[in-house]
Amino acid sequence: xxxxxxxxxxxxxxxxxxxxxxxxxxxxxxxxxxxxxxxxxxxxxxxxxxxxxxxxxxxxxxxxxxxxxxxxxxxxxxxxxxxxxxxxxxxxxxxxxxxxxxxxxxxxxxxxxxxxxxxxxxxxxxxxxxxxxxxxxxxxxxxxxxxxxxxxxxx
Amino acid sequence: xxxxxxxxxxxxxxxxxxxxxxxxxxxxxxxxxxxxxxxxxxxxxxxxxxxxxxxxxxxxxxxxxxxxxxxxxxxxxxxxxxxxxxxxxxxxxxxxxxxxxxxxxxxxxxxxxxxxxxxxxxxxxxxxxxxxxxxxxxxxxxxxxxxxxxxxxxx
DNA sequence: TCATGATCGATGCAGTTGCATAGACACAGA
DNA sequence: TCTGTGTCTATGCAACTGCATCGATCATGA
Numbered sequence: 001x002x003x004x005x006x007x008x009x010x011x012x013x014x015x016x017x018x019x020x021x022x023x024x025x026x027x028x029x030x031x032x033x034x035x036x037x038x039x040x041x042x043x044x045x046x047x048x049x050x051x052x053x054x055x056x057x058x059x060x061x062x063x064x065x066x067x068x069x070x071x072x073x074x075x076x077x078x079x080x081x082x083x084x085x086x087x088x089x090x091x092x093x094x095x096x097x098x099x100x101x102x103x104x105x106x107x108x109x110x111x112x113x114x115x116x117x118x119x120x121x122x123x124x125x126x127x128x129x130x131x132x133x134x135x136x137x138x139x140x141x142x143x144x145x146x147x148x149x150x151x152x153x154x155x
Numbered sequence: 156x157x158x159x160x161x162x163x164x165x166x167x168x169x170x171x172x173x174x175x176x177x178x179x180x181x182x183x184x185x186x187x188x189x190x191x192x193x194x195x196x197x198x199x200x201x202x203x204x205x206x207x208x209x210x211x212x213x214x215x216x217x218x219x220x221x222x223x224x225x226x227x228x229x230x231x232x233x234x235x236x237x238x239x240x241x242x243x244x245x246x247x248x249x250x251x252x253x254x255x256x257x258x259x260x261x262x263x264x265x266x267x268x269x270x271x272x273x274x275x276x277x278x279x280x281x282x283x284x285x286x287x288x289x290x291x292x293x294x295x296x297x298x299x300x301x302x303x304x305x306x307x308x309x310x
Numbered sequence: 311t312c313a314t315g316a317t318c319g320a321t322g323c324a325g326t327t328g329c330a331t332a333g334a335c336a337c338a339g340a
Numbered sequence: 341t342c343t344g345t346g347t348c349t350a351t352g353c354a355a356c357t358g359c360a361t362c363g364a365t366c367a368t369g370a
Contacts, residue, residue: 003277004264006284011166012210013288048348055167060327062350084335084348109159116286122158125283129161131271133168202319215357217320239318239365
């Protein structure tokens with residue numbers, strides 16, 4: 001299936017362009033931005049929710065948050081309604097960093113996608129891609145072992 | 156840019172579905188298949204060429220080939236025309252394994268893509284994605300540090 | 311022929327990921 | 341209340357990745 005192999009390669013290529021751009025500016029990896037951005041627009045979130053939104057594996061996110069907390073970008077707050085859990089919130093520094101990353105990130109995305117497709121085709125692409133990870137209405141989220149990256153939920 | 160974030164997430168989701176499927180059957184990870192497949196249809200290749208076709212990082216491919224050679228799936232042959240280099244060839248076992256993987260792989264791809272898009276849309280998607288990693292004709296392949304995953308070349 | 315610079319591929323090391331599982335708590339039913 | 345089952349998050353360990361760099365070879369031009 002052509003679409004499959006191109007999906008893999010196109011993402012690899014685009015991701016690489018963007019990560020190199022961030023690295024070249026001495027900025028942290030992409031997921032840091034994604035986490036900060038989710039937190040900024042949705043407010044403090046439970047790790048579980050972040051995990052769904054970002055399609056990250058649970059253990060992976062857990063350690064990502066460790067690193068980000070150590071860097072002072074997010075903080076873990078206890079969660080009174082469920083003492084197993086916690087809330088993750090972006091700190092001032094976290095928000096500041098996100099704003100600093102954005103222009104670099106945006107430029108790189110433009111180079112990797114916008115410049116190659118143009119407005120209309122980019123939108124068409126987005127529409128098609130959306131259908132690849134929308135949860136199908138009736139799916140009980142159990143086709144894949146629990147806690148695995150793409151399992152459970154809308155994301 | 157919507158297309159960007161969906162590209163990342165859709166690929167993540169689809170890749171995860173496929174890798175889980177392979178793992179569930181006790182089969183090796185995806186790249187092993189990809190390497191075997193390239194070798195099968197193109198004959199023995201230099202690591203450099205494999206690297207371009209698969210968009211893998213040089214050091215990464217080098218060690219992937221170590222593992223596959225150790226598993227008896229590929230063999231390194233010396234290259235008389237360039238003694239720095241070598242040719243990688245699939246072994247009988249390698250070819251056999253590829254054939255064994257294929258049905259599982261195909262089914263997973265169908266579930267991750269075909270079932271969600273249908274023939275025509277999948278083709279449209281492939282076309283759009285193709286434009287994201289084609290090399291632009293005049294590019295001297297130097298926008299990114301040497302040997303970095305997506306650098307250099309057509310792929 | 312020799313120096314210079316580029317290319318091919320490997321590798322030490324530190325950082326990250328994946329797997330399996332643990333520990334703490336929630337929730338439902340006996 | 342107690343017990344069993346499921347959920348939320350963390351973590352030990354092994355495998356993999358990324359970075360920087362090395363050694364070997366090639367290619368070019370003086």
